[in-house]
Amino acid sequence: MSDRIAYLNGEWVKESEATVSIHDRGFILADAAYEVARTFRRQPFRMERHMARLYSTLRYLAIDPGMDAGAMQDLALEVLERNLPLLGEDGEYRIILRVTRGLNPSSYPVVGAWNAPTILICTTPVAFASFAARYRTGVPVITPSVRRTPPQCLDPRAKTHERLNLILGQLEVAQVDPSAIPLLLDLQGNITESAAANVFFVCDGELWTPSARMVLGGITRETVVELANNLGIPVQEREITLFDAYNAQEAFLTSTSYSVMPVSQINGRPLGDPIPGPVTQALTQAFSDLVGVDIVALASRHLRG
């Protein structure tokens, strides 16, 4: 990790020395937007969509980053460019952007008292080794008792530093089964999302995924919907309950890091046999084709590394 370069408020700093003030509102108040893109074959993937989403969150938070989305993207590409030489064989980068409302002189949540926004862009290698084996075993999923924060309190579509609601779900699940991924329900009991992933279910030949109203609609999620359309698989955005989940033939998660990841069980009940199921497999293949690399093979090479 040592020598990577990060962009921080107009300066280029070593990532290991990149820090923010203890009075930064992104730190003390979760008052910040962020975004995570990644590379495939060392090329950034759908950066414009990621920028659009970042700026949606900024508008929701009324944070003015002081530059437009194009300038932000140029900066991100430059950060990537500078760090590509440090990337190991078969490595890929996650490109992380953060925009906070800036310093809070009095450490106090008074609107209007802040300075200029803090803008941070850095890259971290995709942690293939941490999930590569799961492409073949699938991940177990558990629905914790904590419910996803509703839109009238803080809109799940905004990608902010407020991740604690999701972490509470993780704590509940991890202390019971450390390998499991939490999948939070909303206040009506509908399935929403995991801490860093969207979920899809294969139900009677269709692909079902929770409505974008109650989840952060990931770029990978969007991409999978497109691929499914290309493959002629009907896709429904809809309310999904545990009744649906227990009756699904397959399920998988999508995220920027692992793209498409099969689910092996939900609340201890096996789901899908084999792992991955045929639809998951077809979409994994289509995703690999789209990005020009076999995503499972690539990750697996890191298991031997």
Next chain:
Amino acid sequence: MSDRIAYLNGEWVKESEATVSIHDRGFILADAAYEVARTFRRQPFRMERHMARLYSTLRYLAIDPGMDAGAMQDLALEVLERNLPLLGEDGEYRIILRVTRGLNPSSYPVVGAWNAPTILICTTPVAFASFAARYRTGVPVITPSVRRTPPQCLDPRAKTHERLNLILGQLEVAQVDPSAIPLLLDLQGNITESAAANVFFVCDGELWTPSARMVLGGITRETVVELANNLGIPVQEREITLFDAYNAQEAFLTSTSYSVMPVSQINGRPLGDPIPGPVTQALTQAFSDLVGVDIVALASRHLRG
């Protein structure tokens, strides 16, 4: 601000140079507890209660700070001690403690992947000048449309870095009336709290304040309840709606910084005449007696400073 000393993970650093890693979970995920105490006459006020509350939040978040509450308090007192010489005439300190779950090597919300907690203690002067005049004019209060996050998503009694729900309320209010304080309702329409304050209403000779279930129960709030008991004023913790608020004779906010602050109007409707009303005045007096300093006079001296 320049020369104050902060405690940061076992080291003593200049506050102006105190920073946290961009991979700290308190920064990227709001995954942290904090607490704010203050001094009166340069003595810390009810530190044990503040420590107890900090440790309640830590238990809720399953963060192990690696020391007990007594050791944490000793550290906080040492931070205070070191900074007292820098305090101006009539100055008082806020004592701020923050405990995050620590570094997140992969910048990724996986439970178990973190290092040791980040522990930060610093002091900032009470910003008397920013609120002193309001003791006499009162503050206007507005109920925004955003609702307070419910306990089943993230318990309002936990004092965490997740403050964005409250900030959304501030944004809504501040862009309409920059001088106003937001007072969020819960999902049932009951009054809860402001971003940094509890609220009390004087109704037919009683003191009403929202139930501790839906608010972060401040130490100042507890103190005011004790003082009211001493003065023979009945206190009710209860559900309070706008019907109650509009029919109250007086209202005031309580917070660590300003102790007791009269409210002048709610949603544009005058509330209380004169400002402060007699009950607010009596409690302000009792609070001053308790801490051994006239809190209004003290703050007012900063207006002339």
Next chain:
Amino acid sequence: MSDRIAYLNGEWVKESEATVSIHDRGFILADAAYEVARTFRRQPFRMERHMARLYSTLRYLAIDPGMDAGAMQDLALEVLERNLPLLGEDGEYRIILRVTRGLNPSSYPVVGAWNAPTILICTTPVAFASFAARYRTGVPVITPSVRRTPPQCLDPRAKTHERLNLILGQLEVAQVDPSAIPLLLDLQGNITESAAANVFFVCDGELWTPSARMVLGGITRETVVELANNLGIPVQEREITLFDAYNAQEAFLTSTSYSVMPVSQINGRPLGDPIPGPVTQALTQAFSDLVGVDIVALASRHLRG
């Protein structure tokens, strides 16, 4: 106002002397349906649709008006006819129909105790001067904390004398910003409607408007949807939150009186530049074409009056 004629229970009376008994249930219990249509170029606009909506509300309230929709419409047209000579240059009429459950002999809410329904039809000139300037500046919109009454208590699609829920929203907003229009959220935090208007947002080239389930679906709203269809603008009826609103490119209100009115800001945040935005402008033009008069120019002439 002096000489206009109103229809009241089978009689023709001067509007200024038209009154209802203090024991009328429409007065003491909000137990009444009403409807407001208007003229363009002195011709009534879509009266059949207004009649259909009035009779929907009457069926919901189980009030039997004693005549069918055709007879009611004939009466309304006669009221209009009688009053047209009194209309000033460039004037247009609002045609107002009210049907209450009638007298309540005992002033008591006992079902079955009433007499024949009270039927009232009158006309009032469209108050162009009160809103003409806003076509160019847009109106600011605020979401108050009061929530729209849910359908299981009183269906928002029924147009009844119960308008107090909406007025509470107005009071909240007006005392903070007298020029602002309230836009109430429902119990889930979705945007519903204003006291006398529907709302549309322009989002990524589409027109979004709240689902008809939670709002009184106005005839003007229906008309704008038709016009958008004609112009090839996709229209979605859907759940809309503040996240959507803050990210919209334009917004406008529709009502019987002003047809299409641009929104300039929401909760203090500018929305749309220029005012009106291109989609709002195109729909305003299409509406003008449909009704055969430039609605902005017409209203503006009243500013000089």
Next chain:
Amino acid sequence: MSDRIAYLNGEWVKESEATVSIHDRGFILADAAYEVARTFRRQPFRMERHMARLYSTLRYLAIDPGMDAGAMQDLALEVLERNLPLLGEDGEYRIILRVTRGLNPSSYPVVGAWNAPTILICTTPVAFASFAARYRTGVPVITPSVRRTPPQCLDPRAKTHERLNLILGQLEVAQVDPSAIPLLLDLQGNITESAAANVFFVCDGELWTPSARMVLGGITRETVVELANNLGIPVQEREITLFDAYNAQEAFLTSTSYSVMPVSQINGRPLGDPIPGPVTQALTQAFSDLVGVDIVALASRHLRG
């Protein structure tokens, strides 16, 4: 009814000719507060409490009646005084006060556009004959499917012209059993109130009544609580569900008109044997003692009239 005198905006008018404009906001928008007191032995009962409640509603609605509660009460007593000579033998009056926000020149719900408030005070004889027989048979009560409007939409404690939610309950019930009284549940399924009455249940020797938060807390209700206290009957304000109701030993309604009225069944299930049950009987007696007249005997004399 012919010759009674009403007070209307500073004038004394025959009640049968007392009317309000068709543009009065109390008529077209339910934008009004009201109150109903009554006499016992031709003396007004607890007028100060009724005035206090009226002014609570006025403050909630931000309607300024232009006079204080004492002046309003004096007017009400004068109305009563003028009409007492018209009262038949064994007659009593209901004293009704209404305060609307006044005329709405444009018939349009724009805040600020109204004139002076409309103030109306009249008296109507208590309709003893309509309920006298029920003191001995009890009234059947049904819980309709429509739910009571929640406080965050319109506070049930405000006594306004918005009664339509309650009337929807009446319609549902009356068309199935014309003799039944509707008892609405709130959104959580707790029993609230009837259209013109509060409800009490006798459960294991205690008196239970819904919390004042979800009901319009009647003066008669207050009085019965006081009487129960005097008789040593414990009283609980609490959440009450149908489980409680079906297990109650007795139930009764309270209202200004009939004071205390036994319930004979709830949703078709007999409740209490004999009618009235002993606690209902004791409270009826205590109420009669308080007001100096046997309320049942008095009403019954009107059956023979």
Next chain:
Amino acid sequence: MSDRIAYLNGEWVKESEATVSIHDRGFILADAAYEVARTFRRQPFRMERHMARLYSTLRYLAIDPGMDAGAMQDLALEVLERNLPLLGEDGEYRIILRVTRGLNPSSYPVVGAWNAPTILICTTPVAFASFAARYRTGVPVITPSVRRTPPQCLDPRAKTHERLNLILGQLEVAQVDPSAIPLLLDLQGNITESAAANVFFVCDGELWTPSARMVLGGITRETVVELANNLGIPVQEREITLFDAYNAQEAFLTSTSYSVMPVSQINGRPLGDPIPGPVTQALTQAFSDLVGVDIVALASRHLRG
């Protein structure tokens, strides 16, 4: 009833002697799935669909019946076969399947403590005489105050022995009007289903039925949707409130036993004239055509029996 044969856990027993242990979890805990199909012209109707639905519920309950759907269906057909000789003229059978989690040795709700599942299949004659007359009069429907259990507690789509929520609705309604059918609302006030039937409304030429999310989607319901599609009648699955119901032109129920049954009134309000209305009539005819028997004529023959 005497000589019919039932299948019970691998044995053939007389139905009148078919019993389950008092420790069976289907008895003591409602821990069982069931399904009801029927014959038309003595042939089973859409058994595969019924089997699929049964197995959906079994998966939701994590009950393993120990055989696949094909084997279960074969058994059901054999039960039918054995009992057909006992069927009277014009008779038809309901085919009932029940799968419980089996014996609970300790009579205690501990998961894992059960034995093999209990499997029961029997037939009962369709009770034509109990509903035949209603094809011509229609059934009155009432919405009780009890709400349908929400999916996050127990999914309405699972057909389990938990029917008590629906029975509470029946009790509420039956004690007021013994001839009425209850139609429960959900927690938001939307119409869901009756105890053994789905509901359809004819609204402006379309067929509306509650979304399958909140109801047990019957096979008859599916069939009627198909028939409507064939007839060119648009069908909407949507949220339906009492406002819609009161404004519908017709309504009917569907169930396995009576197929299509007109509704005559809802909450005492007449609905549809004549009975059945034209759309109901057309669908009844189409249904009769599909199953090869005039369902009304067939049932009516049992009235004369």
Next chain:
Amino acid sequence: MSDRIAYLNGEWVKESEATVSIHDRGFILADAAYEVARTFRRQPFRMERHMARLYSTLRYLAIDPGMDAGAMQDLALEVLERNLPLLGEDGEYRIILRVTRGLNPSSYPVVGAWNAPTILICTTPVAFASFAARYRTGVPVITPSVRRTPPQCLDPRAKTHERLNLILGQLEVAQVDPSAIPLLLDLQGNITESAAANVFFVCDGELWTPSARMVLGGITRETVVELANNLGIPVQEREITLFDAYNAQEAFLTSTSYSVMPVSQINGRPLGDPIPGPVTQALTQAFSDLVGVDIVALASRHLRG
């Protein structure tokens, strides 16, 4: 188990041969009330309270058992008497009563179609061996994602054959940790109850237990509250969230079978050290004193058996 005698509808039958018809509504519709008492030192414990609770549920369900509570209790005591000779050394009995609405001739949920109620009384030995070891290790508790059915759908205070909601919680938990006990939250996220137990938390020297509104208030729960009162331990019935649970010093369950059972962890977080904690220990002791037998020692003897 072979020779125990059960009472079934007026007859004495061998328990192993005691069965109910496949058409019994308690079996097919969960349409039944039940109750479980137990013996201490072979004497029944608080039978009157159990009978009172059974009859509360019967009244809620409108099931008439055909005998009063005294007669029912006499029958239960006779069942006990007959079976006591069969009880092993150190054995105790659970006394189980079930009252269903009876046979449903048509297997159809039509109210009014049933026969006489089915009354069943039997005894089963307390299964000491299944829980004795846990008195010293405590039980782990998990909050599943499924929520407790709310009172407006089916009142949790009614002890009916509808236990499936609780079993769904068990399934969720058991498939993740087979040794864990589920503790369901209500729709607001408050802790309610386990499938067969109430829960208590020791918080800052007080005993907290969920309000009786949302749980089936057990007789053991009542007894523990009395014992705590005797010991001078303050008891609060209140809303309890996971924040409270994670901050509790101790927790324990109460049920008829095991009386008082320490909790060792909640959602994987240790709770209480040692097990049992001092308050749990004191109440276990007090309970043992009350019933005249050391409940832990008694159970432990079955481990050696």
